[in-house]
Amino acid sequence: MASPIEQFQIKPIIPVINFTNSSLFMVGAVAVIVGGLLLATRKRAVVPGRAQSVAEVLHDFVAGTLRDAAGEEGMKFFPFVFSLFMVVFTANMLGMIPGFFTVTSHVIVTFSLALLVMGTVVIYGFMRHGTHFLGLFVPSGVPAWLLPFIVVIELISFLSRPISLSLRLFANMLAGHIALKVFAGFVVALLGAGGALAILSPLPLLMAVALMALEFLVAALQAYVFTVLTCIYLNDALHPGH
Amino acid sequence: MADPTKRNGENGQEPTSSDDANLTARLKSLDARIDQATAQRTRTTESPSRSKSDSSALSQGIRLSAEFVSGVAAGGIVGWLVDHLFGVSPWGLIVCIILGFCAGMLNLLRAAGVLKSARYDDKR
Numbered sequence: 413m414a415s416p417i418e419q420f421q422i423k424p425i426i427p428v429i430n431f432t433n434s435s436l437f438m439v440g441a442v443a444v445i446v447g448g449l450l451l452a453t454r455k456r457a458v459v460p461g462r463a464q465s466v467a468e469v470l471h472d473f474v475a476g477t478l479r480d481a482a483g484e485e486g487m488k489f490f491p492f493v494f495s496l497f498m499v500v501f502t503a504n505m506l507g508m509i510p511g512f513f514t515v516t517s518h519v520i521v522t523f524s525l526a527l528l529v530m531g532t533v534v535i536y537g538f539m540r541h542g543t544h545f546l547g548l549f550v551p552s553g554v555p556a557w558l559l560p561f562i563v564v565i566e567l568i569s570f571l572s573r574p575i576s577l578s579l580r581l582f583a584n585m586l587a588g589h590i591a592l593k594v595f596a597g598f599v600v601a602l603l604g605a606g607g608a609l610a611i612l613s614p615l616p617l618l619m620a621v622a623l624m625a626l627e628f629l630v631a632a633l634q635a636y637v638f639t640v641l642t643c644i645y646l647n648d649a650l651h652p653g654h
Numbered sequence: 655m656a657d658p659t660k661r662n663g664e665n666g667q668e669p670t671s672s673d674d675a676n677l678t679a680r681l682k683s684l685d686a687r688i689d690q691a692t693a694q695r696t697r698t699t700e701s702p703s704r705s706k707s708d709s710s711a712l713s714q715g716i717r718l719s720a721e722f723v724s725g726v727a728a729g730g731i732v733g734w735l736v737d738h739l740f741g742v743s744p745w746g747l748i749v750c751i752i753l754g755f756c757a758g759m760l761n762l763l764r765a766a767g768v769l770k771s772a773r774y775d776d777k778r
Binding site for chain 1 (some may be wrong): 753
């Protein structure tokens with residue numbers, strides 16, 4: 413039987429240019445986003461149709477999240493945050509289709525996304541505030557003798573942000589897909605065993621159905637969590653003094 | 655236990671007729687039973703909410719462990735870089751992993767909401 417982690421294997425499709433199944437689904441996700449949004453907003457009706465209202469809801473949702481976390485000033489990052497949310501969300505959702513590859517279940521993909529976020533935060537923070545941005549690491553109200561330790565710990569805590577940001581998304585997608593595959597594998601194994609064990613086979617099937625629903629929730633939730641944390645970190649770049 | 659003593663007290667206050675006393679006693683016992691039933695119901699309604707939060711316990715666990723592990727990992731990376739840049743192996747790694755442990759704990763406490771805010775001055 414197929415092992416539960418076989419679904420994460422990278423297989424080259426066009427070896428010459430290193431085009432793999434992962435690349436295919438990344439391109440696929442971008443095509444779905446761009447195509448879907450262009451199609452949805454093609455009419456530009458004042459009273460939106462079904463597709464257009466979905467696009468508008470997505471826009472308002474991300475805009476609201478960003479405005480809540482980073483204020484009106486943060487809206488200059490809206491294209492960046494919206495692209496991030498749509499890419500993660502679409503990649504997670506495409507991964508839920510049986511037989512499809514989940515791009516976000518590879519830590520290198522999520523880590524690059526997280527590095528993109530932290531790179532934006534650091535570069536914009538220094539551009540906007542100069543050395544004042546370093547005030548992020550110097551909390552006020554700490555005794556002087558404790559300050560060096562706190563600054564180093566805050567620095568390491570800051571450096572750990574891209575790691576935790578990427579680890580969370582990756583681990584959720586990986587664990588969820590493995591759990592699904594394991595329970596689906598139980599159904600086949602029990603049926604193959606035959607006799608009394610075959611009668612038990614609907615039980616893991618029920619579990620797999622329930623897990624599938626949970627995985628859809630997790631896929632949407634993790635895209636949202638990634639976006640919220642991005643907004644919070646961008647807020648640090650905008651207002652390091654707070 | 656508390657019910658009969660209360661009933662006796664009420665009996666002493668209102669000794670008008672045996673019928674009245676009987677009624678108040680029955681009301682008292684009914685009150686006690688209603689209290690018991692509501693207590694039981696709140697207990698039973700509490701447990702589904704706990705099991706509901708259990709369903710997302712995996713994501714909660716992943717969230718918190720990611721916070722902690724990333725702190726230690728970041729400390730390890732910084733320590734390794736310090737060792738390589740300044741040639742103080744293995745002290746950079748040792749010190750920075752310990753500091754990374756502290757940073758991981760800090761992340762964990764912030765993520766769990768024990769430390770209310772990321773900034774110390776907001777806390778006061």
